[in-house]
Amino acid sequence: MAGFDGDITKIRTSRLQTLFEITQSIVGILDLRKLLDAVLRSAVEAVHAERGLLALLSGKGDDLEVGAAVNLESKELDEAADISRSTLRQVLRGGDAVFTQNAQQDAGLMGRTSISSGGIHTLLCVPLRSGDRVVGALYVDNRTGESRFTEEARVFLSALANLAALAIQNARTYEKAAEENTLLKRELRGRYGIENFVGRSDALRPVHEKIEAVSGSDVSVVVEGESGTGKELVARAIHTGSRRAQAPFVAISGAELPENLIESELFGFKKGAFTGASIDKKGIFEEAEGGTVFLDEVGCLPPGVQAKLLRVLQEREIRRIGENQPRRIDVRILCATNRPLAEMVKEKSFREDLYFRLNVVTIALPPLRKRAGDVARLAGHFLKKHQPAAGPKRLSAAAMTALEGHDWPGNVRELENVIQRAIVLTPGEEIGADALGLAREAPKAAAPEGSLREALEGTERTMVERAMRETGGNVTHAAERLGIARQQLQRLLKRYGLDRSAS
Template sequence: MNPARILVVDDDPHARDLLKRLLGMLGEVTQASDPKMAAARMAEEGPFDLVFTDMAMPNAGDGLLVLHEVRAHLPDTPVIVVTAFGNIEGALDSIQQGAFDYLSKPFDVDAIMRVARRALEQKRLVEENRSLRKQVDRGAMVGRSPGLLEVYKQVARAAATSVPVLITGETGTGKEMVARALHRRSPRSTGSFIPVDCGAISESLMESELFGHARGSFTGATGARRGLFEEAHGGTLFLDEIGDVGPKVQAQLLRALQEGEIRRVGESAPVKVDVRVVAATNKDLKARVAEGLFREDLLYRLDVVHLHLPPLRERREDIAALVEHFAALHARGGVAPVVAGEAMARLTAYDWPGNVRQLENVVARALALNVTGVLGPQDFPEPIGDAPKKLIGLAGDMPSLAELSRRYAAHVLQHVGGNKSEAARLLGVDRKTLYKLLEAQEPEE
């Protein structure tokens, strides 16, 4: 974790120096002598994780100015107000206006450190929750096709149990997304979800990675280490690309599923584990059993509940919803772009060998390079954007550039609730140009 960045605002240099010495144990401390300098520090030196500000700075301004500046530009950054003994009312006002806490002078060293650590922990939790929400949004199961609706039903039923689940489907269909959905909806949701890419770990390392090892059990084992089965105790272990696991680890996985226990490499004593195993593969495991490459008894243990994810080409009716979802997820400035009808038709017609993962990457790339706010066929790479019209039965939606600009301007205006100044700011134009864009019409034949 990076050291915290803390801003101290006080017109008293002795107070600033004292806070810098104390808070320096928690991270990097920047000083400012008044609200104006504090605003400059925030603008020039980037975001801060925590702000301490004096409440009353007679020759410089009010600490509430600092509070308002932080709330406006760094809403997740906690602000701790420092007040003189006789100014508690002002401190309480600051709490009502969003301050995290207040401290009175003369300073209590223990109180300063205690409140600062609590504030930084809150900041960390806010950022962690935002990151988790993004992951959930990114992994949202989007679509209403019959095949996907059946998957929804099976996930809902299986989530309530702890039996192993095998998820099959082509690369990029969202197998890990479904595994996470199973975990989130299960009684184990408060436990850990541990994903393992079995195809990316060599056979020699897989045993230690999954089951742990004792000190000195092999060259380089300088200390004992818990494996991922133990890390996932009480939660879910997701074994992606299970078909790539070798015979030795297959035998150990079978024992873990049958007995509910594992043995660390170099130890003889078993360790009990309470783990739900969800496995996934893009291979035909029955064919691998027939070839002698996968244990039949392990397949039976893994395949208690079977979820199959259809490829994107078999649920084309979901593509438009997925495009809109990914466009909103990757939109710049919070405004999702308009996708022209021809572009959407060609996206829907494409077979997507990389499935949902490929679609997201293509939409994200198009947004990164597009400056108009309207995605057309030219924004997508071959062969997607160059698919012949006759293959997709286009209705001939080929609006002019002026009309596309008008549509996007109207879209942005609707997004900001009709606020023309805000719409102009997001579009990077003045209000006069915005009016011209909104008034643009298709030229007459």
């Protein structure tokens, strides 16, 4: 073992057994404080010491940090620190053990106040090594004259210190990984929390209210909306805002995989259940234990899977393919769909019983064209999100006008892509309208003939007709789209004789 300063053959067999037992009991301790305490207590007990101290060098500097102490009260620790400040430092610096059977007569230790005033008779201090670095030291002493440490105890303690150093390194690595994990989770929460769902338009108010309302509970939610409207973002925000936030969020899309693969993804399988099942595998429901399963494109799940899913929801347990034993699960289900599920139920392509189980709450995401004012907010958000390290960019007034005037078939995702592309294509600071690459407006038609009034009425009628057509004759929606009150639209419908076909 690197740096082992003793001959292991000097250790008695019974002591080797003790060493083995101590190692067994400390290797599994991942909490650094507990580990240091266990190491020191074992050492004190094994060599029949009266008191003990385990000190570590902190991070980079050579600051000593007391990791554990036995029979040294905090009052005495200063005094002990005095012992250590000389003895420990000597060990830490030189890397060799300090061992004395009669401290009072040891010429090298005579000057140390703590040794004379503390009445220490015998002391032993060995280094803790990690690789070829000394990272700490283990100190034990006795104040009674009778029991003195032996050479064999020194070799034993050195061996223990080397093993402890490995365990300490292990615990430190684990602590670091756990810290990183916490940080990553926090970052993830930052990325997926509701604060990242941008938009305050009136059309989004019910969305915000519902997200807030369902976060505190375990109800199933279906998020409906056109492509790119933020369905997954909403599902993640619900998860992140729920008591399940620390557990996994696992997504699967009903549109991506063939039936048999979806089943094995969802429920897992037993080794040998089918050709290719070479290992036991957990399904998504088990992976997400304690957390959330997000069923994207839930409307596309094949009928067989719909039936199995219904059973899972009723019984709250799953069976891996090829296994009879059910396994209890604790997950929340969130779904997303492009097409309203109610329609699919009517068409009989989605099971009604499953629909009622999943659809406790529906959150309908409006398309971007209905979110007046949000385009500018989102554009600003994406500009920040994709800001290049080299320097900030901003949108010119013309670019902002073009964004706001655009009809966004791809919704928020399309807007995000447009901004991202424009950032890359713009060498300077200001992103112009051209860099957005949006389809230009149709060239202006020649100005109409006749009176201004006739021209305005012609435009008014065309726009009302189009809004009614595109909203399927829904007066409320058409009025919203035209930016006028419902009553005003009704007057216009009457004036142009369009009210007979309106619902």
